[in-house]
Structure formats: structure tokens, C-alpha cells
Amino acid sequence: MAKGLTRCNVCGRTAEQVFEGQMLISIHERIGYGSEHDGSMLDLDICPDCFDKLIDGFAEECAINPIKENF
Template identity: 35%
Template structure:
């Protein structure tokens, strides 16, 4: 996950930046606390997988998301 936070207090974090994990482009912030739309994914891998216990998360800009889904064999609905 490519997000940067400004830690104001020990218990709260303020999101300051979102970066596409694929192309490295910064997702534009429209106004304070609101970003242009982007795709965010999180996966906690279970037992019996090759990634046993691993937790993954990533963010994609709209362009990279479109490229990713165009590469799928089955269309996204």
C-alpha cells in the first residue's frame, strides 16, 4: 500500500498522499481528505496458500486499473 500519513497524535493519522503501486503516479487530491477515485485492494492470505499468513494491500490509479482488467481472460462485471 502506498499511502503516506501525517501522525498528528499517537492514536490518529491523517492521510496525506496516495501513490499508485503500479506506475508510481501520485493520485490527485481533490480537496482535503478527498482523492480522485482509485482502486484499493487488501488480501489476508490463509493457510494452504503459497502466501500463508501474508497480508497484501495495494492502490492503483484508474489508468493502471484499466490496464490490469484488460489483461484478464474473463471480463469484469
């Protein structure tokens, strides 16, 4: 988050620019042991449009699909 203004890390749109009723997907976690990014902080906000593009490509690479439809 940049100075209290939440932006999509991919396209840069602010939360206010995302369509009404939609929410940004946010992950804010310290990266644990076992990654080349050990100890780094992940500060990710992504708008629904960018999330769809990202997850569609990512899910195809997964042995177990991370998306549970209509859960």
C-alpha cells in the same frame, strides 16, 4: 500507502495526480490459507489507467469473466 500518501503501486502516481473524479482501486487484505503467500498482507492501490491494463489481460485468462458491465 507510503506515509499517508496514497500512490498507485504500478505507476507510482499519487491520488492527487489521478484525473479529477477518478478513484484508486484499493485492496488491503491479509492473504489466507492456500496461497504461497499465506499470512502476508496485500496492500494494493492502483490507478484507473493501470487497472484497465491489468484487468484487460487478466480477464482473458479467467474461465469466468470477473467484469460485470453496467451492473
